[in-house]
Amino acid sequence: AQSVAQPEDQVNVAEGNPLTVKCTYSVSGNPYLFWYVQYPNRGLQFLLKYITGDNLVKGSYGFEAEFNKSQTSFHLKKPSALVSDSALYFCAVRDINTNAGKSTFGDGTTLTVKP
């Protein structure tokens, strides 16, 4: 069985400050990890994914995520937050036994960036 936890319902940061949105996971084998962003009344937009290789993954809109196997974490980061980054962020996981069409999602973290 696989699961994802996003321990923070809400993250607030000031514009220009670095941001981190946390994600921890549990899978039976090697994890495949994804981050998505959702703006109001919109579907989910893909940001980045970790499959294998370099633990630091770079994605869209200046976001990056760091895979940490020992801590089973995949935190989303951005060096300098923008007000337009305010949205709902989802972490998702699959393992080798999961089809591409099925992901397990966290409950989401609402990021608010204040000017």
Next chain:
Amino acid sequence: KAGVTQTPRYLIKTRGQQVTLSCSPISGHRSVSWYQQTPGQGLQFLFEYFSETQRNKGNFPGRFSGRQFSNSRSEMNVSTLELGDSALYLCASSTTRDRAPTDTQYFGPGTRLTVL
């Protein structure tokens, strides 16, 4: 390349009615999945189809059903609607390949269903 499209975008129904939602995947994608998103339950997996075959089904009652056509377009149906079925229903398409857990899912804008 066109993205995932879902129709209709908004729908209002009353309890006891049935509803059919449609999803057209990205051209060439053969995998289509459906998710239900509600404020209380988050994103919950409904079904996954690949080449007209249901691969997986989430923990939903039999009132929720789906199918996929030969052109990969998919429909989901909910019969005997209940108030709790009010949600954003998201469709995602991914991959031309079977059983490819590394492939990315791309989501449509969703259908907002309101049950009165």
